[in-house]
Amino acid sequence: MPTWRAERAPHQPDWPTGPDIVAVETELAGYPPLVAPRECDRLRGRLADVSLGRAMLLQGGDCAETFAKATPASVRGKLRCLREMAVILACASGLGVVQVGRIAGQYAKPRSRPVETRDGVTLPSYLGDAVNDVEFTEDARRIDPYRLLRTYRSSADTLDEISALIGHDGIDLTALHEQIREMAARGPRNERHQELIEKISVALRFLAGYAGADSDLRAPDFYSSHEALLLNYETALVRTDPRTGDDYGSSGHLLWIGERTRQPDGAHVAFAARVRNPVAVKLGPTARPEEALALAERLDPDREPGRLTFIARLGADRVRDLLPPLVERVRDSGSPAIWICDPMHGNTITAPDGHKTRHFDDILREVRGFFAVHHELGTHAGGLHLELTGEDVTECVGSSGVGFDDLATRYESACDPRLNHDQSLHLALELAMVFEDQAAENRRTACAVSRTS
Template identity: 40%
Template sequence: MSDRSSMNDSKQEWSTSSWRSKPVAQDVVYPDAENLSTVLQQLKSLPGLVTPTEVDRLRKQLADVADGKSFLLQSGDCAELFSYCNPTQIEAKLKLSLLMSLIIIWGARVPVVRLGRVAGQYAKPRSKATEVVDFDGEKKEVLTFRGDNVNGFDVRDRKPDPERLLKAYFHSSATLNHIRASLSSGFADLHAPMSWSFSHVRSPALQAEFERIVESLTDALDFMKTVGADPESRSESGSSLSSVDYYISHEGLMLEYEEALTRVQKPSSKGLHSNSSAEREERTPSEVPYVLSAHTIWLGDRTRQLDGAHIEFFRGIRNPVGIKVGPSMKPDELVKLLDVIDPRCERGRVTLIGRYGAKNVDALLPAHIRAVNASSHAQSVIWCCDPMHGNTTSSPSNPSVKTRLFSDIVTELASALRIHQSLGSRLGGVHLELTGDMDENGFSVTECVGGSMQLQDRDLARNYQSHCDPRLNYEQSLDIAFLISHFLRGQRLGKTSGAFSPAPASTLVNDQAGGSPNEEQDQILSELVKGISARP
């Protein structure tokens, strides 16, 4: 291998295993190396979870997102557990994604590319290798829980086990199989009866707006059906009013697993979407490596070192990829990273997933946008906002419990929309940790504080289920969908000021003392309500 300085040369040698010569961040040390080798050989013999044709179809759709012709909705669990592989929880996530995308389409009037953090999001990076826990009345230091495909959440099951990689494959396969079967069986039929419940909304103005949008959607769909504009057959992309494309993604953390599920194949001609005829001529005849563990994988904030193993692996794969961009990323480093991952500047090849935090986004995002705008990547990347990861905090009543404030989440999202617009850029998508899960009484999870449900700090204990980071629940997720839809509608109609122009984060009352985040306290939601109430 040549040194890193020549990595921009697209002819530099690359192989599915060349990453092994680089430093591996967030590495997992397996006590039984022989067992790991046996497991990886088994994975190499198994079919891919997705197909190259599907990957290329996503590439084409993400190119449309980069061109402003579509919007990207990436959503799902912070970290999946194997126990989530059941019909109820899979369908809850799928339904929520479909409802959110329908709401966004109503406001934006563009297609939504649906991308789930599902069927493989089993590994999580950690800041510390060990943690101290209470065990049989004593303090004991154990390995940190790294996700179900590494070790167990139970403190007695923290030794990394290679067999969990096989379990991850089969649980991913079963999850994806149920998603595909559900979609092909009419689960996404927009004319099927749907439960649109907004009893959680305490603001009369917001409730009226939600119901108005649903009524408008229903009327439009009924009209299309009446005039015969509801084709039963699928379009070229596989979409119609009764079926949709749905793609899966996860963080590409476990490189042994990703390498074992990489297959070198000739790309589908239908999926080719290049910037020039010369590029098409160069790439069409050759076989290229596809990671078939998911349609797309992303680089985390802890694994994007320019001289690291993850960058080496990501730069050679055919799949579109995501890159988390946060406070530790320098503007010039971001451009160097893009030069390595996407030297040909292919539209939609890279999605930049901003995760700054409400208090940092105004100070840090503009410099990153300007750096990319001044580079050759200005027209090819997709900018996506992750308003979750930079806004994790502790519960005032129980510091050991992690939560997120809805007002912080909306502040970062609103600021990102405003900043991109002011700099002549475009926010092309949103990346959310959420779940549609409910308890046996039909009550949503309670992990984030606020939203139109007005969840309070004391409500967290009612149905807190996450073993990792807090997620938006069903109602809070729909709140976000309506907020995005409202903004994009205003942008489309040339009315972007007002309802979604938040006050500075420093002026927001974030309910740190555990009070109720109502319309008077949560200024962002209050501004939205005023905007809705005043709109003709």
């Protein structure tokens, strides 16, 4: 059996020498799996529908989860935000929406610099709660392998909370309907925008009637995902399915490889190739078509729909130029890989007060560019990958009344800025407008073909 330890493993913490990390891995290896192989298989089947153009993938959650914020209220807010977005997108597109959270495992982050300096003091960078603490003190920033055990326990608690909510905590469609109307009243009042709002409103009223007098719609399955960055942790949680003999990464349903660790001959790809989970890879602006093809060959040699997803994070200014050759190269190889858009990571800026932020207009431009490219190529734009929260934070500017001067009001992210609840629904509505535009263009093209035939 191949092992990641024989490959290059970038962005791993410099764990202290001694037996501690070995003891932690041994303890983790004896813990129950966090997710079951059957659940991963079910998600792979749902993602096959995305691959075949019958559904969309909506993936979202915190940039970096923290132990302190893994509360029932926080989990409930993220699930509700994703569910409401999914309802809007389903109403507008006519497609099913597969909901996957960046949740119950997103406790580690690769960083561009190993150290951070403040007021002349230099300490190790914050690498996520799985490794050290965000507080800027020598003790807090000390790398501690025993935090991996707390990562497991926090992830297990979050998954338990999700299980309790699914099927019991539905969407109040009447409240969602009113919220959409309020957002429309604050937004542009052009005729097409209002027509779209009315179309979604009609669909919501139908769903509310279908759900019954309480207007409470139960959610479909919900799945967990995170970046499989810390290979000591991920490998310790690999479990073999006794039904098939296949290995699964039991830390989450969908595991992705980040932009910094996607080397086709590297350790993270070797790990992902070993497990049977659905897997994903982030592709940034330096990705070449040949690299994307090599990743598809390594991670999905059998060309299985639902196995592999590419998450494009190219930036608003470059997506229309960089995305087409990537998609075409992979498509022409016969790969059924899903393509989704991460419009967050390529659009980070620094505000005048020093906060990292993202402008909603840039996020929206990348989404529009991504969907336009796929429309022009005749390929399926598979969905979105977002950093978001169900709380009223002030981390991204340009929507929901948040400007640069408002960032300090409720900037609560441990790492990168997230869309708040209102901004997330705003983005879903804007994507619904994209669907309307593309449907209208398809109708015009069909009419023109009909007249000439």
